[in-house]
Amino acid sequence: MSYTKINSKHINQLISIVGIDYVLFDEESIDKYSHDETEDFKFFPEVVVLPRTPEEISTILKMCNNEKIPLTPRGAGTGLSGGALPVNNGILLSMERFNQILEVDERNLQATVEPGVITQVFQEAVKEKGLFYPPDPASKGSCFIGGNIAENSGGPKAVKYGVTKDYVLNLEVVLPNGEIIWTGANVLKNSTGYNLTQLIIGSEGTLGIVTKAVFRLLPYPKFDLLMLVPFFSAEEACEAVADIFKAGVIPSGMEFMERDALVWGSNHLGDNSITIPENIQAHLLIEVDGNDMDVLYKDCEIINTVLENYNCDEILFANDATQKDKLWKIRRVVGEAVKTKSIYKEEDTVVPRAELPKLLKAVKRIGVEYGFKSVCYGHAGDGNLHVNIIKDKMSDDAWNNELPKAIREIFSLCVELKGTVSGEHGIGLVQKGYMDIPFNQTMINLQKDIKNLFDPNDILNPNKIFL
Numbered sequence: 001m002s003y004t005k006i007n008s009k010h011i012n013q014l015i016s017i018v019g020i021d022y023v024l025f026d027e028e029s030i031d032k033y034s035h036d037e038t039e040d041f042k043f044f045p046e047v048v049v050l051p052r053t054p055e056e057i058s059t060i061l062k063m064c065n066n067e068k069i070p071l072t073p074r075g076a077g078t079g080l081s082g083g084a085l086p087v088n089n090g091i092l093l094s095m096e097r098f099n100q101i102l103e104v105d106e107r108n109l110q111a112t113v114e115p116g117v118i119t120q121v122f123q124e125a126v127k128e129k130g131l132f133y134p135p136d137p138a139s140k141g142s143c144f145i146g147g148n149i150a151e152n153s154g155g156p157k158a159v160k161y162g163v164t165k166d167y168v169l170n171l172e173v174v175l176p177n178g179e180i181i182w183t184g185a186n187v188l189k190n191s192t193g194y195n196l197t198q199l200i201i202g203s204e205g206t207l208g209i210v211t212k213a214v215f216r217l218l219p220y221p222k223f224d225l226l227m228l229v230p231f232f233s234a235e236e237a238c239e240a241v242a243d244i245f246k247a248g249v250i251p252s253g254m255e256f257m258e259r260d261a262l263v264w265g266s267n268h269l270g271d272n273s274i275t276i277p278e279n280i281q282a283h284l285l286i287e288v289d290g291n292d293m294d295v296l297y298k299d300c301e302i303i304n305t306v307l308e309n310y311n312c313d314e315i316l317f318a319n320d321a322t323q324k325d326k327l328w329k330i331r332r333v334v335g336e337a338v339k340t341k342s343i344y345k346e347e348d349t350v351v352p353r354a355e356l357p358k359l360l361k362a363v364k365r366i367g368v369e370y371g372f373k374s375v376c377y378g379h380a381g382d383g384n385l386h387v388n389i390i391k392d393k394m395s396d397d398a399w400n401n402e403l404p405k406a407i408r409e410i411f412s413l414c415v416e417l418k419g420t421v422s423g424e425h426g427i428g429l430v431q432k433g434y435m436d437i438p439f440n441q442t443m444i445n446l447q448k449d450i451k452n453l454f455d456p457n458d459i460l461n462p463n464k465i466f467l
Contacts, residue, residue, distance in 0.1 A: 115146025159381030
């Protein structure tokens with residue numbers, strides 16, 4: 001596809017739409033918006049635009065569609081698959097000014113939110129009213145609601161409460177041709193035509209730009225209990241996950257951390273309060289929540305009974321909110337900690353939870369075969385294992401040419417185990433070369449046809465998801 005380069009006429013048009021203060025093309029701004037959290041990639045936009053209304057976005061997209069100018073939408077820039085990278089230059093459209101919680105409807109347990117609202121800010125705002133928005137990705141303190149919708153984000157609470165798609169009722173979307181639509185209705189049940197709302201969720205900004213979202217909410221659970229369980233074997237830690245569910249307990253969080261994940265996370269925070277004996281290889285961080293403390297204590301007793309069948313060390317029960325926050329903070333910074341250690345690639349593998357031991361064992365075997373070290377952690381309760389591959393002493397040749405073969409082996413195993421290649425990070429730029437593993441050509445063509453129907457000129461976030 002041949003795209004039109006930005007010229008002075010386009011700049012003047014953009015200034016007339018959003019105002020001179022919100023059209024950026026200085027070197028510092030171009031560099032700032034050239035990258036997200038995906039490895040060390042940089043792609044420089046020709047201009048950055050910060051609109052404030054759906055109508056402004058509509059006018060910009062009409063211009064892009066008519067002029068064949070590529071446009072890349074961007075949230076907070078916390079993505080890990082390159083979905084917000086302007087690989088074809090053009091316009092980088094930042095949604096950061098769409099930062100309002102428009103309504104919290106306490107009668108219907110719903111909220112209407114703009115996509116530039118930080119996820120944690122939204123969660124805390126509804127919590128003040130006794131309401132609960134469960135999706136909580138590790139970057140919840142900085143990521144935007146719009147990015148969560150684009151990637152169908154999950155997080156630790158997904159094991160009990162589900163992911164972003166389970167809370168979105170309706171979306172206001174600007175299509176690539178500039179038309180503004182609502183995808184559904186503000187109702188819990190909707191069997192009226194195709195489900196366009198769910199089609200937009202997880203589409204990574206390739207089909208339209210979300211400008212408002214209506215979420216369903218839950219009553220906030222009154223109590224929670226948290227335990228950190230040390231295992232002498234990482235594979236046994238994975239095996240215990242399915243058994244806890246089989247015993248009748250559905251935790252509100254069940255996180256797996258290899259030894260290095262917990263150590264690196266603790267060191268990154270400068271927190272040495274958790275002693276990890278040399279022979280401990282992994283931990284499960286298990287949370288239960290609800291409105292009856294007696295029920296939660298009983299759940300913990302059941303979990304403890306299950307764990308008696310495994311080779312565990314002494315279980316740590318978090319005594320208070322401070323200790324709970326500390327444990328969760330360590331878990332949430334693991335990815336950041338790994339990034340400071342070495343050049344790395346993070347693979348977002350997911351399999352049925354009972355297959356986690358097979359996946360972990362295979363990752364380690366493939367690492368030995370190809371000569372890489374990996375640090376694994378993730379949402380064990382829903383089978384989502386983040387595999388952080390560390391470059392360390394690997395040669396550039398092995399990193400660039402051999403490692404993709406290893407990643408293909410890992411992804412192929414995931415699909416063999418009835419899983420897939422991404423649980424919550426999306427495909428974006430970096431994983432699109434592996435889409436032939438979960439999908440045959442018919443399925444790929446069907447999805448490409450959907451993209452073409454929405455965006456026949458391929459101007460909206462082009463060259464993402466598919467080769």
